[in-house]
Amino acid sequence: MSESPERDARHKARMQRKKAVVDGKIAQATDEHGLLLVHTGNGKGKSSAAFGMVARALGHGLRVGVVQFIKGAASTGEEAFFRRFPEQVRYHVMGEGFTWETQDRQRDIDKACEAWVVARELLDDPSIDLVLLDELNIALKYGYLELEPLLADIQARPLHQHVVVTGRGAPPGLIEAADTVTEMTLVKHAFQAGVKAQKGIEF
Template sequence: MSESTDRDARHKARMQRKKALIDEKIAQAQDEYGLLLVHSGNGKGKSSSAFGMVARALGHGIKVGVVQFIKGAASTGEETFFRRFPEEVSYHVMGEGFTWETQDRQRDIAKAQQAWAVAQRLLSDESVGLVLLDELNIALKHGYLELDTVLADIEARPLLQHVVVTGRGALPGMIEAADTVTDMSLVKHAFKSGVKAQKGIEF
């Protein structure tokens, strides 16, 4: 092989490697961004699955924010456990004492908005890599929060931040906005045949 042919070959190989690197960076820039995941449906596992993701994120050294929109809806076990890591998990249980439709709707809306203010803080914190908005779908379904406001705040979050929204009855607009939607449906449930809730499993 002549010297110039050899040089040409080396140049070509170098350029190919460079192109591969650039392509990879372009692909990264397009692909690596925070996802919006929605867990809905009538089955179990919507919140559990989200808390499994919290564990996963912590395993990767990612900081997590949790806002529970319905106090008592989620497991006290998970709360107790994840509160062990206050440096890594910012944990907020909100929505205590909702009166729901029947009673003082204005008060409920005010409480939901307090909860959303906490969510907004997490959704604008670049150091938080995963935000879990547990049972947010329920607050939206009851009209305690405006879907447009919620989606706009979620949309405006830091580029790499992941958000998980749980709760049955996800609104169509939430499903539309989501990257991933999982429907947990009930096939068979021990409660149906009279077995009572088990600590560590159901709550």
């Protein structure tokens, strides 16, 4: 593209202002501690974004614990991949998990409670830098687990430890307790147009 010197100069001035704003915000943000992050909403990417954070953490040599509250075809790719790093990643998938596939509420409650026992061990372990509680919101939404005691466990974790909770329908109490909350909003989805869930994308 051919560009005029005027446009270049305007761009430079605008970018200088932007840099000043960004640098100012960075200078003000000095607090450092483990964060509680929540990925919710009906769109894609809630778990994927959490697993992207796992990859990033591993790149920094950090240690990660993962508890998947729903096991399904949907988790095979991540699981296969992150199990390659047993020294950096503790990876737990609860039994067959629950969902509309099981249709047995009491069994689902038992499985969710078992999964929380594992989650609490990770939250107690200061050698773990990031804990991913994948699809925990679903267990809360169905009332398989109660929020209050879980939040107490989360808040009692080591100061430096980050926690990411995923799943649609995050309860208001969790959103309130979180440091960072992102809602993944569905704009459009190939599935709606009749495209099959595909390896590497949906699972």
